[in-house]
Amino acid sequence: MVEPRLLVSPGTSSMLPWFGLLLGLLAIPFAFFLGLKALIRARLGGYKHEFVRPDPSAPLTKEALRSVAVLGGGVAGLTAALTLARRGYPVTLYEKKAFLGGKLGSQREPVLAGQETWVSHGFHAFFPHYHSFRRLLDSVRICELESIDDYVICEKSGAMTRFRGVEPTPVLNLFGLLRRGLFSLKDAVSAPGRDLYGVFLEYEADATFRRYDSVSYAEFARRGRVPPRLKLAFNTFARAFFADEEKLSLAQLIKAFHFYYLSQDGGLLYEYPIRDYEAGLMRPIAEELESLGAEVRTLDPVREFSRTLEGFQVNGRPYGAVVVALDAPALGPLFLDAPGLPEETRRRIGSVRAGQRYVVWRIWIDKDIRESVPVFVITERERALDAVTAFHRFEVETKEDLKSGRADPKTRAVLELHCYAVPDDLVDAEIKPTLFGELLRRFPELEGASVLHEWYVVEQNFSAFHVGLEADRPTVETGVPGLYCAADWVKLPFPAMLLEAAAASGYLAANGILAEDGLRLEPIVTVPLKGLMAGMPAPKTRVELLGA
Template sequence: MNTVDPNLPLKPSEPKNVTVIGAGLAGLSASVTLARRGFSVTLIEKNAYLGGKIGAWPVRLSSGETQFVEHGFHAFFRHYHNLNAFLDSLGLRKNFRAIEDYAILGLKGQSFSFNGVAKTPLLNLLSMAKTGVYRFRDVFFHPKLVGLLAMLRFDPGKTFQRFDQLSYQDWADRLGLPPSMRLMFNSFSRAFFATPDRMSTAELLKSFHSFFLSHDGGLIYDYPTRDYQNTFLAPLQKELEKFRVKVLLSTPVEKIQKSPGGWQVLGRDYAYVVLAADAAASKRLLEASEGLEQADLLTRVSGLKASQGYAVLRLWTDRKLDAQLPGFVITEHRDVLDSVTFYHQIEETSRQWSQKTGGGIYELHCYALPDHLTSEAEI
């Protein structure tokens, strides 16, 4: 990771141009931040829309109405400090609201609610016992579960050295995790776009440390009450225009090339390149590029593995089907279903549509698709 040098100036002493490849949240925040600091920025995106995972595009319903859909529901946790600070600099969290509960539904009718769990680290682990996820006697009188202490001993170097080559599924089998505890961690694993057999135990421990033990924000998160087009993309587009960022959509980049003054992308020279694509696209791009043969970056990126694919299905129904549930629930994995979002409960545009028609809007989300499912029809 880069180390911040506070002695360096925030702005260049003379004009510098930079290109940002990838217009997801990382690329958008990099473009806005660099443009605010005086760089001449070109933002390049292969898709026809901005936003990546928070991208939105219009769909026309059978009724003739047009609504925006996205890649799936996103939770904005309180400990996303850098992201939240960036969103606040644009005033984008003004219409955010806290989810009423963080709930997991089991296939056998179990329901685990994390509303009311203590927020203070360590106390939150003790407090979780009342949710039913674990029982004290399971932990204190089960010899193998002493291995759970690894969660309290996370160290960036030692934890990865010991656990990175061990899948979470194998680790859970070794410890003999009780079914309810395994359900929680299975859901946690899949939320990071990996099935338990492909999830690094070190990554799971790192994420558990980040979400449970590194802050006092708790598991309750915030979410936007308007569609992503109006919440994020339109204001971000306006900010890009304000600082004269040049945006190239539907423009794939196949390679970059080292040049005397920096880098060449799509036939134009830039002093700097910010690569904000996903792991698979970054790997392909760098391996096809010239002048990187000796670069440590190429070696590190070549070792990255892409996550499993995900799928989202949004349904508009002629009646409401929901029970008394929060606007978003995690489900015990069954085939390809990991979560359900009740959009008519949480988003204003969807709520208005529901009130007008009497119907509901539901989003089914699979975080990690099985390898044998390769087409939309199969999914």
């Protein structure tokens, strides 16, 4: 047997201390980096905040539970309905459309020259920190999800800003923006940026909305002379509110930046379903609801709602509790004059209003977009185009249409164009030409393409997150026992948006009813409630600049 020390030659052994020193020196920045990550995590209190931790000794269910009406079959309504039906409540779900899912629903339409295919309200990204939404999905057998390769912004110049590889730790990920040239150190350390950008690290619901809900994002950008490249980053988060910069509240933008970028370490690489939403998500949910004895009443819009001495009445039928999970346009007509409700409750729910129009336009065309573009890409907006999805690259049903010949055989691509907030002065007739023109400028390889089939929707049913609306926004609790709100327009006691707000509010509404009945609550996990630098006093210069 060879003695180990004989394996090291005398020359090598004299170099060992130097080698060790070198390793030690290299380890210092690495240890510093790990230390910094741990510090950020500790300061935020971890990335998963246990907002509701159920008492395991509380009963899950009991005899003779009251009946519950859930109004609206979007993600919020479905979350509440499924949760309560699983606990044994007799649930009736009212949905005005023929299908479930609301904005995450899909339907069959005869768009392929008379042949039907699945179309939807558009591509949706499921982010890793959507804890409640993920919990809902994990509780039913949904279709396979695929991970996006890269989060990409396609700029007006045609350049692609890619977020793959950005360190996901909050705050350290700001260096990712720096490296991609979205801002410079000079922007951050010199006025006015130095005085303003701190707001994004200081999110704390009460203070943020008290100070900044009266300021628009556009006003902030003007007064702060936000450089165009940095606006590109902010705009990505601003789009989530379906509002123009002039209308969008700065406080909402700060919340979005906190929620998506500065409070979670999952990064921006999200997942998406590879089936249409009906087959992939909604059918399993509807099947479970029905197997639990819930009554799913599609094509039965809520026309009448009132509070009675015994509980509530919906479309002439009595219920012991109600979850309001409708979209914004439905609320005013049903609630402003709802009999039996306190004036304040009627006013709050009934005053939720819709934001701007948005457009989803799916086109079957005879040219394909270049291979290097991910299936979903955000586009820097000129006038209307916000995002492009290449459905022929991933969706099972779309691929099947092409293979089976249901779609025109000349089809090379099935693209979905989104405009999340149609400018008020863009008339209907101009929307499609504007979107198509912008598509061709971004992707010149599509020049000369013809549209073979199309599916086009202009809707105005996303709620407004405009300046000054937060103070009056309804919360999940309405002040009336047995009556709860659940939707992405509800003011939540933690930061959440869109699908996550819908699912989380659904669990909260169900918890309201469970709590009244002395039953065990559903657990709710959220991102950290506050930003890394929450609680810092606003610098005087910022107060002067923003008047807030």
